[in-house]
Amino acid sequence: MTVRVALFATCYNDLMWPETPKAVVRLLRRLGCEVDFPIEQTCCGQMFTNTGYAEEAIPAVRTFTATFAGYDAVVAPSGSCVGSVRHQHRDIAQRAGDPRLQEQVEAVTPHVYELSEFLVDVLGVTDVGAYFPHRVTYHPTCHSLRMLRVGDRPLQLLEAVRGIEVVELPRADQCCGFGGTFSMKNADTSVAMGSDKARAARDTGAEVLVAGDNSCLAHIGGLLSRQRSGMRVMHLAEILASTEGGAA
Known part of the structure; x- marks a missing residue:
C-alpha cells in the first residue's frame, strides 16, 4: 500500500536550506511514497513558544493542524520542529481554550515524524539504496x-x-x-x-x-x-x- 506523506519542510529549511526538503522528496519517492507539499504550511510556532510568546503561537498551531490533517504521515527533516509539534502544540491548544483546536491537534500530532523515525519505524527500512563514498x-x-x-x-x-x-x-x-x-x-x-x-x-x-x-x-x-x-x-x-x- 502506498503511504501518503506530507512534507513539512520547516520554515528554516525553506528559507535557508532548500536542498534538504528537496532531498526528502527524492528519497521518499524512491521508497515508493506519495509525497505532497501542502503550500499552506508555515512555521510550527516554535520560535514563539521557545521565547515565551505562547499566545502568538496559536495561529501557527491552527494553520499547522488544518494544513496537515488527513495524511498518513507528516515527515520533517528537523528533530527540533517535530519536538515542538509533539511537546508544545497540545499546551498551546489548551491555552487557546478551543476544544475544536485541541481535537485537531490530537488527531494530527501522532502522525508527525522526524525523518529517521519515519524511515525506520514506519517504512521499516534502514537500507534506502544510498551511495556516499565519504x-x-x-x-x-x-x-x-x-x-x-x-x-x-x-x-x-x-x-x-x-x-x-x-x-x-x-x-x-x-x-x-x-x-x-x-x-x-x-x-x-x-x-x-x-x-x-x-x-x-x-x-x-x-x-x-x-x-x-x-x-x-x-x-x-x-x-x-x-x-x-x-x-x-x-x-x-x-x-x-x-x-x-x-x-x-
Missing part, C-alpha cells in the same frame, strides 16, 4: 536525542549507505550551543560550546559532519568554515538521497 561523523542534535529519543536510528541509516565510512564523534551527546535565541542572547557561551563541538568533529578526521537539524549544522558549520577546516556539513536527508552517479 568518511562522515554524526552529531545527534539535542531535540532529536532528548525530546524525540530517536536513538541510533540515524546511525542505522548511515551505516547501511554503500561506500560510506562512519566514525564516532567524541562526546557526541554534548550540545553544540546553538539553541535558537540562546546563541544570540548568550553568544560567548554559544561560541565556546560550538567550538568544542567543531574541535571534536575535526578530531575524527571525517570529511563531513552529519546531523538531522540544519540549525545546529549552520552553527557548527559556521565555526568550521571560519577555522578553515575544510570539513563540510550535510543534513542526513541529503546523504540518504545520494545515489551512485549522483551529487555527493
Whole structure:
C-alpha cells in the first residue's frame, strides 16, 4: 500500500536550506511514497513558544493542524520542529481554550515524524539504496536525542549507505550551543560550546559532519568554515538521497 506523506519542510529549511526538503522528496519517492507539499504550511510556532510568546503561537498551531490533517504521515527533516509539534502544540491548544483546536491537534500530532523515525519505524527500512563514498561523523542534535529519543536510528541509516565510512564523534551527546535565541542572547557561551563541538568533529578526521537539524549544522558549520577546516556539513536527508552517479 502506498503511504501518503506530507512534507513539512520547516520554515528554516525553506528559507535557508532548500536542498534538504528537496532531498526528502527524492528519497521518499524512491521508497515508493506519495509525497505532497501542502503550500499552506508555515512555521510550527516554535520560535514563539521557545521565547515565551505562547499566545502568538496559536495561529501557527491552527494553520499547522488544518494544513496537515488527513495524511498518513507528516515527515520533517528537523528533530527540533517535530519536538515542538509533539511537546508544545497540545499546551498551546489548551491555552487557546478551543476544544475544536485541541481535537485537531490530537488527531494530527501522532502522525508527525522526524525523518529517521519515519524511515525506520514506519517504512521499516534502514537500507534506502544510498551511495556516499565519504568518511562522515554524526552529531545527534539535542531535540532529536532528548525530546524525540530517536536513538541510533540515524546511525542505522548511515551505516547501511554503500561506500560510506562512519566514525564516532567524541562526546557526541554534548550540545553544540546553538539553541535558537540562546546563541544570540548568550553568544560567548554559544561560541565556546560550538567550538568544542567543531574541535571534536575535526578530531575524527571525517570529511563531513552529519546531523538531522540544519540549525545546529549552520552553527557548527559556521565555526568550521571560519577555522578553515575544510570539513563540510550535510543534513542526513541529503546523504540518504545520494545515489551512485549522483551529487555527493
